Amino acid sequence: MIAPDLRSVGGPVEPQGPVALERDDEAQATFDALIAAEQRIEPRDWMPDAYRKTLIRQISQHAHSEIIGMQPEGNWITRAPSLKRKAILMAKVQDEAGHGLYLYSAAQTLGITRDEMTQQLIDGKAKYSSIFNYPTPTWADMGAIGWLVDGAAICNQVPLCRASYGPYGRAMVRVCKEESFHQRQGFEILLTLMQGTPAQRQMAQDAVNRWYWPSLMMFGPPDDSSPNSAQSMAWKIKRFSNDELRQRFVSMLVPQAEILGVTLPDPELRWDDDAQEWHMSEIDWPEFFEVLAGRGPMNSVRLQNRRAAHDDGAWVREAAAEYARKQEERSLSLLNGAVA
Numbered sequence: 349m350i351a352p353d354l355r356s357v358g359g360p361v362e363p364q365g366p367v368a369l370e371r372d373d374e375a376q377a378t379f380d381a382l383i384a385a386e387q388r389i390e391p392r393d394w395m396p397d398a399y400r401k402t403l404i405r406q407i408s409q410h411a412h413s414e415i416i417g418m419q420p421e422g423n424w425i426t427r428a429p430s431l432k433r434k435a436i437l438m439a440k441v442q443d444e445a446g447h448g449l450y451l452y453s454a455a456q457t458l459g460i461t462r463d464e465m466t467q468q469l470i471d472g473k474a475k476y477s478s479i480f481n482y483p484t485p486t487w488a489d490m491g492a493i494g495w496l497v498d499g500a501a502i503c504n505q506v507p508l509c510r511a512s513y514g515p516y517g518r519a520m521v522r523v524c525k526e527e528s529f530h531q532r533q534g535f536e537i538l539l540t541l542m543q544g545t546p547a548q549r550q551m552a553q554d555a556v557n558r559w560y561w562p563s564l565m566m567f568g569p570p571d572d573s574s575p576n577s578a579q580s581m582a583w584k585i586k587r588f589s590n591d592e593l594r595q596r597f598v599s600m601l602v603p604q605a606e607i608l609g610v611t612l613p614d615p616e617l618r619w620d621d622d623a624q625e626w627h628m629s630e631i632d633w634p635e636f637f638e639v640l641a642g643r644g645p646m647n648s649v650r651l652q653n654r655r656a657a658h659d660d661g662a663w664v665r666e667a668a669a670e671y672a673r674k675q676e677e678r679s680l681s682l683l684n685g686a687v688a
């Protein structure tokens with residue numbers, strides 16, 4: 349069944365004074381009704397300013413994360429242990445670039461330009477996921493990133509496929525399909541290492557030890573210190589709280605860790621039957637906030653690399669813009685010739 353379209357407000361006329369106020373109330377009521385009815389807000393719709401700003405914040409941070417997120421694994425493309433592993437890793441890193449592009453496009457529908465977002469990132473003013481500020485010293489890190497980081501990304505992003513803002517939710521559907529391939533390839537790298545020599549098994553366990561806690565931090569601060577959650581959930585951008593998703597993630601990891609034969613590095617981790625949740629050690633929140641403040645192990649390297657790539661790519665952007673200008677000029681003169 350097709351849901352009835354609740355939009356009755358629209359059109360280009362911009363009334364002033366009391367009429368405008370009435371019109372704003374009407375637009376707000378339509379927006380509220382669309383959210384309540386689980387319908388999507390589209391770029392053409394009126395939306396509260398705070399909703400627009402929240403989406404620009406979250407989607408642009410998400411896009412930056414995908415772009416910066418290419419670096420930890422990009423670091424291993426030239427050193428992958430076989431041609432097959434190299435091809436898979438290259439495809440994965442390219443996928444992350446694609447995710448960044450879908451997300452920048454979704455954010456652009458909200459009235460911010462790609463240049464503005466890029467500038468915020470390279471000026472160090474924009475956030476991106478804390479997880480990408482950790483180093484990747486061994487090949488096993490490729491397995492741990494796929495299994496844990498992409499695994500956490502899937503847990504967080506599957507509910508975002510139902511985000512109330514249309515372009516974001518639709519971008520997430522494709523992203524999630526690709527992330528599940530990423531997670532499986534990470535799992536398979538770890539499985540192969542765990543079936544190898546004692547040194548390979550140790551390398552896999554070390555990588556899991558290093559990525560486990562940062563991957564739990566990806567879900568954001570605890571619910572009682574998450575300033576944006578309540579409003580984002582009321583707007584149905586977020587569907588679950590940070591702690592709820594963290595719990596789901598651990599539920600997914602525990603049986604998979606058993607299959608792999610790795611130990612999750614938390615001696616306190618156990619299912620609490622009374623609370624119906626995983627009991628775990630306290631996450632190192634001071635470390636999380638240090639990373640957010642730009643003082644993680646790899647923050648400055650990640651930004652330096654991004655700035656260098658931006659500078660190195662300047663000629664490509666200029667050439668593309670000039671090519672587009674010439675194409676337009678040519679099609680205009682053809683059109684004028686046809687008219688004359």
Ligand code: FAQ
Pocket residue numbers: 405406409410411413414417418444475476477478479493497498501504565566567568569573574575576577580586590640
């Ligand atoms: N890192 O009030 P909340 C990936 C910030 S993609 C950095 O809870 P919210 C794919 C937060 O932005 C990974 N900052 O905020 C891949 C807010 O900042 P602000 C990225 C964080 O928005 C895999 C402040 O703290 N995924 O992995 C983090 O309601 C492998 C207060 O927090 C997304 O972006 C953090 N971990 O909830 C790529 C998913 N956590 O602006 C390559 C979409 C929180 O108020 C390789 N985003 N902050 O100063 C979301 O779902 C949400 O934005 C949350 C945060 C859950 C991240």
